[in-house]
Amino acid sequence: MRQAMFVLRIRPDRRGLSEISEAVRGWVAKQGISAGMLTLFCRHTSASLLIQENAARAVRSDLEKFFDELAPEGGHYEHDDEGPDDMPAHLKTALTQVQLSVPVMDGKLMLGTWQGIYLFEHRTHPSQREIVLHLVGE
């Protein structure tokens, strides 16, 4: 058993879901570990990770709209230091997750046919995001 670690840096060009499956797959393929567990960890409190449907674009826009309505800008928040999207970003992060693990077999992520890995950016003007990738296996 051995492990490998890498910090993936991504700058989303907009709020919402950005697929990162290919960047993750590319790194995993180079580690020489055929069976094991990949963990992704998002080092932020206003962006999160989500595994969701990678086919129909409408699923992602419906998802974004749902979370925008569940944690709306203009809610009565005490905290708004960084603008109206600040507190909704923290709420959406809390409702999804900052860490995800995906099993690896034959050097490939065992995602289902329709599953893609997404960075869920919650700020209107995103900055660079860091996602730690950790792979353990043999």
Add this chain to the structure above:
Amino acid sequence: MRQAMFVLRIRPDRRGLSEISEAVRGWVAKQGISAGMLTLFCRHTSASLLIQENAARAVRSDLEKFFDELAPEGGHYEHDDEGPDDMPAHLKTALTQVQLSVPVMDGKLMLGTWQGIYLFEHRTHPSQREIVLHLVGE
């Protein structure tokens, strides 16, 4: 340290929470690993995993009702390719999780007294679901 992997196949007979603790425990007990970490990964975007109370049946029906109301059929969704339960299924999956890890000690899952592991099926007419089980330890 070594690892073991298995794909658990389940066909829920209805929408909602189906306990899978016993099937998971049975597999873990046969791996000859007494201390380590079990990870479950659900390979779908319209079914998820949840650890919840395993005693009172009413907790589960209240949970199902809560998520039905939070992500209702009949919402104004752009995506409805597979019927009115399609997009609510994706939303409920996003609000819960597709991956869970549970520590193992003395060959047993370290679940709390009242915790059970559930497959949370979100489609009205479920098909077979695949849950990857991965155990690492010694």
Add this chain to the structure above:
Amino acid sequence: MRQAMFVLRIRPDRRGLSEISEAVRGWVAKQGISAGMLTLFCRHTSASLLIQENAARAVRSDLEKFFDELAPEGGHYEHDDEGPDDMPAHLKTALTQVQLSVPVMDGKLMLGTWQGIYLFEHRTHPSQREIVLHLVGE
């Protein structure tokens, strides 16, 4: 590769978010494992784990308020064996998570600058809570 495990016992003095980062860091620092993966597992169905902003106190009160409104006491719940905060506690646990993993590098948790680890207590009169800490690495 080797592993270590510990049960952290905490008795929150109130409902809401209690930071446990320091207790977790203290245990990790003593394990002699410089690179690896830490997993936290909360053995309850009415308390959960959350990684959130550790600076502005208002973020945490807004978070608590948001979840109180999303899963309110006084909802029409079938289950209320342990009082009006019983079912809301299960719902908030389902909306957040009972398990979190955080990568470790140079003996330190790779949390982002603004991330803290919180126990999210959902009962009005909390009792002692058990959080399993598991570290694997080298």
